[in-house]
Each structure stands twice: as C-alpha cells, then as structure tokens.
Amino acid sequence: MGLSLSALAERKTLWPWLLLAPLTIYLALFFLVPLVEVALMSVTEPRPGLANYEKVLTGSLYRKVFLNTFGTALLVTLCCLLVGYPLAYLMSTVSKRAAMGILLLITMSFWTSFLVRTYAWMVLLGNNGPVVWLMQTLGIAEPPPLLFTRFSSTLAMVHILAPYMIMNIYTVMQKIDPSLIRSAESMGAYGKSLFRHIYLPLTAPGIANGSVLVFVICLGFYVTPVLLGSPREQMAAGLIGNQIEQFLAFGLGSAMSIVLLVVTLVILGIYHRRFGLDKLYG
Amino acid sequence: MTIKKTHNALIRPNRRLFLQGTAALAGASALAAPSIGRAQSKELYINSWGGPWLEAATENLFTPFTEATGIKVNTVSPVSFAKLAAQVRTGVYEFDVTTLGGGDIVAANNAGLLEPLEEPYPGGLFQNGVGSHAFATMMAWRTDKGWDETPQSWADFWDVERFPGGRSLQRYPARVLPLALLADGVAPEDLYPLDIDRAFAKLDEIKEHVRVWWTGGAQSTQILRDGEVDMIGIWHGRYFEAEDAGAPVAFTWNQAELDSAYWVVAKETPNMEAAKMFVDFATSAEPLAGFVAQANYGAMNPAADAFIPDSAKPRMPTAPGNVEMTFEQDMLNFGADPQEVAMRFDEWLAS
Structure with a gap:
C-alpha cells in the first residue's frame, strides 16, 4: 500500500516534466542555442575580445539610439495606460455582452498583420489622407506634417500595443469584489479618495503586468518606426538590423542585441522583485 | 568543426534547412523523403527583388531557363546581403544565386562570399559577378x-x-x-x-x-x-x-x-553547376534583351542590343540620348x- 502510494507520488512529480519536455527541447534548440551563438559572436566577431561592447557602450550613436528606444517604449507604455485604463474600466462596468463586444473590437486588430496596420496609418495620416483633409476643412491651411514624425510612429505603436494593456487591466478589474467598493463607500470614501485608496491599488497588478508587457514588446519594434517614424529617431532593433544587413557587422549587431536583452532582463528582474513574474500569467 | 556546422545549422532555420533538417533528424520519415530527393535534384533558388523586376525575370529568364534545361527555379525574398554572408559562414544555403549592385559586390568579393566565375562575354566580369543590367x-x-x-x-x-x-x-x-x-x-x-x-x-x-x-x-x-x-x-x-x-x-x-547589377553565385553553394548555368543564360543576348526591355533596364552585354526593340529605349538609362x-x-x-x-x-x- 505504502509502496504504491509513493510510486503514485513519484509519477505525479514526473508527469508534468514529461509533458513539458517537447516544449523544453524545442525552446532549448531554437531559442537557447541561437542565443548562445549570438552571445559568442558578440565576443568573437570580427576578433576575440570585448571591442564590440566597448563600441556599443561608448559610441555616441549607440547611446543615443538606446536612450531613444527606452524613451519611446516608456512613452508608448504611458499612452497605452492612459488609453487602456478608462476603456478597461468601461468594460468592467457594462453588461457581459457589451464587454464581449468591446473585447471583440479590440482583439480584431490582432487579426490584421503588423505591416497592414502600419500602412493603414500611412493612408490615414498621409498628405492626401482623411486627417489632413479634416484639418484643412476646419480651416488649418498648412497642417503640420503628421507622417514620418515621432507622433505618427508613437500613435501606431500605441494602437498595436494597447490591447495588451487593456486585457491585462480588464482581467484584474473584473475580479474586484464589488462589496469592497460598497464597504469603502459606507466608510465615507467617495470619488477621488475611493479611486486613490481603494480602486487604484486593487488594479495595480493589472497596470504593472500590462506596462511590462507593452514596454518589453515595444523595445524590439522594428518595422513600424522605420516606416512611420522620423529618420532621426531610430530604434535599437532597426540599428541592429542595419549593422547586420548593411555592414555585415555580425559581432557589433550581436553585442547590441545582448545589451538590449540584458537591460530588458534587468527591468523584468526589478518587476519580479516588486510584483512577482508569475503574475504575468494571470 | 563538424560540431560547429551542426550548431550553426540549428540556429538559422529556414525553409530549406528545415527540409534538410527534417531529413537528417527523421531520416526515413515519409514526409521527409521527397525533400532528400529535392535537395539533390535539379532545382535552383534565386534571390528576388520582387515587383516589376520579378515579373520581367520570371517571364524572360526563369521560365525560359527551366524550359531549356529542366531545372526548376524558385525565388526567395527579400534580397539580403547579410543572408549571402550568413550562408557562406554557416554552409546552409537559402539561395544559390543573387544580384548585387556595384557597391555591395566589391564588399562581398572582398569578404570572400562569391564563387569565382568566368568571363561570359568580353568585359562582362567584375569582382566575380557577371554584368547584367544598368x-x-x-x-x-x-x-x-x-x-x-x-x-x-x-x-x-x-x-x-x-x-x-x-x-x-x-x-x-x-x-x-x-x-x-x-x-x-x-x-x-x-x-x-x-x-x-x-x-x-x-x-x-x-x-x-x-x-x-x-x-x-x-x-x-x-x-x-x-x-x-x-x-x-x-x-x-x-x-x-x-x-x-x-x-x-x-x-x-x-x-x-x-549603377550596375551583377549576377553572383554564393560561394560553395551545393547547386553550383545549375547556378553557373543560370548566370550564363541570364546574361546571354536574347534572354537579357527580353528582361531589360520589359523592366526598362539597360543591358550590360552589348550583344543584347540587337534584340531590344526601339520602343523600349526611351525608358532605358543606357539608351543613346539618355546615357x-x-x-x-x-x-x-x-x-x-x-x-x-x-x-x-x-x-x-x-x-
């Protein structure tokens, strides 16, 4: 009896790992091995040493591009939060049906490819597009250039990334027990104070999850800033692509990738200490 | 050295690698069997610029080449200088043939990425590329x-x-x-x-x-x-x-x-013979004339001029009056x- 029980327990502990094995092997082969190769290339190409890192960390161009990348990611995250929070709140207050309707509208943009959405913004914001037409109709004779500016690339990235923010915050808001709000009200907390002391802290995990996801995804954006952004505001991913495609500087490109990865991991690490990474998965 | 090769083969997945990889890993699997045959059969992979270039190349170069030789032509997009370099470094080939402009070909040849070719027509060879069109x-x-x-x-x-x-x-x-x-x-x-x-x-x-x-x-x-x-x-x-x-x-x-575009063969590609045949074909007078006439390029092989209709010349940068x-x-x-x-x-x- 005792024997079979322990055998069962052993099976129980082994089983999840067995189930995970295909994924683990897949990730190791197609994710870890390439990553190690990239790390190796960054210290061996074109010759062994840390010259690539020295270049990345001291060159003015690289510093500028990295700062711009993190600045853009921060800006996009803030915009997503400003847009996403009220919308998620709306979804949590309306009927289930209406919430599903809004959710459908938000996720619909997921079904369209990045490139198509990027080009759609080009059409909307273009010189002969509806936005410029509207501004002219409203009496602005010389509308400011919209396309190929920081404005257009930020707008498009917010559009692409906002769903991540909304869904994270919505999930948390939905779970908030309404009786908590009612009891807060019975204690005399209304309006601003109810929001600041009760609702905001309760939704904080959703904000943190959404922000980290949006921020990290935004760090690696490539096509959208290249096609819509201003030439002066380059993102790290674009510069990495350039190093490899134009200069065949595999080592330098790898070093930049590793720096970007390390900084991202540091951010995730800070997040983990504060909130716990496991929260990211709901 | 062999370890290094496998290593590299694993990290740069692409369609052909995937097929070969499947073949290597799964060996006798029914799915993989056709790909083993394909890797050695008469097929050629060409790096494509897309757009009007691809239309003209398909009609005047790829299709006639397949008709003449029985070698099937597949195209791979986008044109990537980095991929050419990565292929030679890793020994995993996604395309056998590509075109390079005057700027890139010097860098590519200096980096040893190009297979040595023979001069197909007088003055036709530059930095191991065969002059195609301007x-x-x-x-x-x-x-x-x-x-x-x-x-x-x-x-x-x-x-x-x-x-x-x-x-x-x-x-x-x-x-x-x-x-x-x-x-x-x-x-x-x-x-x-x-x-x-x-x-x-x-x-x-x-x-x-x-x-x-x-x-x-x-x-x-x-x-x-x-x-x-x-x-x-x-x-x-x-x-x-x-x-x-x-x-x-x-x-x-x-x-x-x-600027000139040159056909080049990726160094040590397994499809070397077919690749060289294609470069010869694509820069020979008649196919090249059809290609440049349709896509408005200027032919670099002077022999092609005889086959180019006058109606095509106003849009060619190398036509008399323009050049x-x-x-x-x-x-x-x-x-x-x-x-x-x-x-x-x-x-x-x-x-």
Missing part, C-alpha cells in the same frame, strides 16, 4: 506643386527656395554622396574619388527637408505616388511604376546616377572605405 538613381518630382520652373539638376533638388516641399533620398550613402557633390557644383567627371567631408557638409543643408530616407523600392514608389514627398531620388524602374499608375509626376535623366546625361558610379575609386562612410552616415542621420 539602373539609374534619378531625380523625380510631383507636377502638382505649382512651381514656376521645372527642376533640372541635383542643385535644384537642394534648392528649397525655388522648389519648396518635402524631399526623399535612399538611405544608402554610396549613392547619395555623389549626388550631394553634384549639387555642390562638382563636375561629374571630377566626382571620384569623392570628397567625403564636402559631401556631408552639403547633405547638412538638405537634411531637415528630407522627410524619408527610403530603404525599399516599393516604399519609394508609394511615397512619390501618394504625394508624401515632392521630390525624390529614385530608381528609374520604380519611378515608371508611379508614372504608369497615373500619378502626376515627372523626371529627368540629367545627372542620373548609373549622355548620366554619370557612372565608381566604387573602386570611391575615395574612402565605403563601410566607414556608411557608419558615419548613420551617425550623421541620428544627430
């Missing part, structure tokens, strides 16, 4: 801007007083620097070796007016056709696409910059290390 970077503009005059030269391109409006140039310093020097008054015959500092100083003047540094051919057509910029330095084939789409645009051959107005790139006499100049250009762009 194309131009020329000045084009919108005709709906209400300018009093018509732009004539790159100096006019730089003149935002007389020709106000947004500008666009290719994000490719080897092509753009000579244009800046022409705008600064250097005569075409005195361009090379380039005065790099002077070129950058001239670029400073136009920088804030260049709204897009385009990186893809389709992108350049789109911003001209949709009026996102008013004047552009553009490849001639891509310009004619905008004109044929009915956009209000015009161009000049004056001071157009001639006199153009100037040629001279990458072997560039005046500096092109890579260093390109790095400096990137820095300049971000500053």
Whole structure:
C-alpha cells in the first residue's frame, strides 16, 4: 500500500516534466542555442575580445539610439495606460455582452498583420489622407506634417500595443469584489479618495503586468518606426538590423542585441522583485 | 568543426534547412523523403527583388531557363546581403544565386562570399559577378506643386527656395554622396574619388527637408505616388511604376546616377553547376534583351542590343540620348572605405 502510494507520488512529480519536455527541447534548440551563438559572436566577431561592447557602450550613436528606444517604449507604455485604463474600466462596468463586444473590437486588430496596420496609418495620416483633409476643412491651411514624425510612429505603436494593456487591466478589474467598493463607500470614501485608496491599488497588478508587457514588446519594434517614424529617431532593433544587413557587422549587431536583452532582463528582474513574474500569467 | 556546422545549422532555420533538417533528424520519415530527393535534384533558388523586376525575370529568364534545361527555379525574398554572408559562414544555403549592385559586390568579393566565375562575354566580369543590367538613381518630382520652373539638376533638388516641399533620398550613402557633390557644383567627371567631408557638409543643408530616407523600392514608389514627398531620388524602374499608375509626376535623366547589377553565385553553394548555368543564360543576348526591355533596364552585354526593340529605349538609362546625361558610379575609386562612410552616415542621420 505504502509502496504504491509513493510510486503514485513519484509519477505525479514526473508527469508534468514529461509533458513539458517537447516544449523544453524545442525552446532549448531554437531559442537557447541561437542565443548562445549570438552571445559568442558578440565576443568573437570580427576578433576575440570585448571591442564590440566597448563600441556599443561608448559610441555616441549607440547611446543615443538606446536612450531613444527606452524613451519611446516608456512613452508608448504611458499612452497605452492612459488609453487602456478608462476603456478597461468601461468594460468592467457594462453588461457581459457589451464587454464581449468591446473585447471583440479590440482583439480584431490582432487579426490584421503588423505591416497592414502600419500602412493603414500611412493612408490615414498621409498628405492626401482623411486627417489632413479634416484639418484643412476646419480651416488649418498648412497642417503640420503628421507622417514620418515621432507622433505618427508613437500613435501606431500605441494602437498595436494597447490591447495588451487593456486585457491585462480588464482581467484584474473584473475580479474586484464589488462589496469592497460598497464597504469603502459606507466608510465615507467617495470619488477621488475611493479611486486613490481603494480602486487604484486593487488594479495595480493589472497596470504593472500590462506596462511590462507593452514596454518589453515595444523595445524590439522594428518595422513600424522605420516606416512611420522620423529618420532621426531610430530604434535599437532597426540599428541592429542595419549593422547586420548593411555592414555585415555580425559581432557589433550581436553585442547590441545582448545589451538590449540584458537591460530588458534587468527591468523584468526589478518587476519580479516588486510584483512577482508569475503574475504575468494571470 | 563538424560540431560547429551542426550548431550553426540549428540556429538559422529556414525553409530549406528545415527540409534538410527534417531529413537528417527523421531520416526515413515519409514526409521527409521527397525533400532528400529535392535537395539533390535539379532545382535552383534565386534571390528576388520582387515587383516589376520579378515579373520581367520570371517571364524572360526563369521560365525560359527551366524550359531549356529542366531545372526548376524558385525565388526567395527579400534580397539580403547579410543572408549571402550568413550562408557562406554557416554552409546552409537559402539561395544559390543573387544580384548585387556595384557597391555591395566589391564588399562581398572582398569578404570572400562569391564563387569565382568566368568571363561570359568580353568585359562582362567584375569582382566575380557577371554584368547584367544598368539602373539609374534619378531625380523625380510631383507636377502638382505649382512651381514656376521645372527642376533640372541635383542643385535644384537642394534648392528649397525655388522648389519648396518635402524631399526623399535612399538611405544608402554610396549613392547619395555623389549626388550631394553634384549639387555642390562638382563636375561629374571630377566626382571620384569623392570628397567625403564636402559631401556631408552639403547633405547638412538638405537634411531637415528630407522627410524619408527610403530603404525599399516599393516604399519609394508609394511615397512619390501618394504625394508624401515632392521630390525624390529614385530608381528609374520604380519611378515608371508611379508614372504608369497615373500619378502626376515627372523626371529627368540629367545627372542620373548609373549603377550596375551583377549576377553572383554564393560561394560553395551545393547547386553550383545549375547556378553557373543560370548566370550564363541570364546574361546571354536574347534572354537579357527580353528582361531589360520589359523592366526598362539597360543591358550590360552589348550583344543584347540587337534584340531590344526601339520602343523600349526611351525608358532605358543606357539608351543613346539618355546615357549622355548620366554619370557612372565608381566604387573602386570611391575615395574612402565605403563601410566607414556608411557608419558615419548613420551617425550623421541620428544627430
């Protein structure tokens, strides 16, 4: 009896790992091995040493591009939060049906490819597009250039990334027990104070999850800033692509990738200490 | 060494690698069996530029080549210089044949990425590439801007007083620097070796007016056709696409910059024999004539001229009447290390 029980327990502990094995092997082969190769290339190409890192960390161009990348990611995250929070709140207050309707509208943009959405913004914001037409109709004779500016690339990235923010915050808001709000009200907390002391802290995990996801995804954006952004505001991913495609500087490109990865991991690490990474998965 | 090879093969997955990988891993699996046959059968993978290039190449080069030899042609997009290098480094080949411009071919040959070829026609071999066709970077503009005059030269391109409006140039310093020097008054015959500092100083003047540094051919057509910029330095084939789409645009051959495209074979590709056969075929008189006539390029093999109809010539940069107005790139006499100049250009762009 005792024997079979322990055998069962052993099976129980082994089983999840067995189930995970295909994924683990897949990730190791197609994710870890390439990553190690990239790390190796960054210290061996074109010759062994840390010259690539020295270049990345001291060159003015690289510093500028990295700062711009993190600045853009921060800006996009803030915009997503400003847009996403009220919308998620709306979804949590309306009927289930209406919430599903809004959710459908938000996720619909997921079904369209990045490139198509990027080009759609080009059409909307273009010189002969509806936005410029509207501004002219409203009496602005010389509308400011919209396309190929920081404005257009930020707008498009917010559009692409906002769903991540909304869904994270919505999930948390939905779970908030309404009786908590009612009891807060019975204690005399209304309006601003109810929001600041009760609702905001309760939704904080959703904000943190959404922000980290949006921020990290935004760090690696490539096509959208290249096609819509201003030439002066380059993102790290674009510069990495350039190093490899134009200069065949595999080592330098790898070093930049590793720096970007390390900084991202540091951010995730800070997040983990504060909130716990496991929260990211709901 | 073998470990290194496998290692590399695992990290750069692509379609062919996947097929070969499957074959290696699964061996006798029924799915993989056809791919083993395919890897050694008569097939060729060619790197494609897409757009009008691909249409003309399919009709005049790929299909006739398959008919003549029985070798099937597959195309792989996009054109990638880095992939050519990665292939040779890893021994995993996604394409066997590609075309390179004058700037890239010197760098590629110096890096040992190109299979040595034989001269197929007199003067046809350059840096282990076989001369195929010439194309131009020329000045084009919108005709709906209400300018009093018509732009004539790159100096006019730089003149935002007389020709106000947004500008666009290719994000490719080897092509753009000579244009800046022409705008600064250097005569075409005195361009090379380039005065790099002077070129950058001239670029400073136009920088804030260049709204897009385009990186893809389709992108350049789109911003001209949709009026996102008013004047552009553009490849001639891509310009004619905008004109044929009915956009209000015009161009000049004056001071157009001639660049040449060369067929090259990826070093040590397993499909070497078929690849070399294809390069010979694609640069021989009749197929090349059909290709350049359809895509408006200039043939580099003079023997092709006999097969080119007169009706195609007005749109060819190398046709008599046009070619006199153009100037040629001279990458072997560039005046500096092109890579260093390109790095400096990137820095300049971000500053």
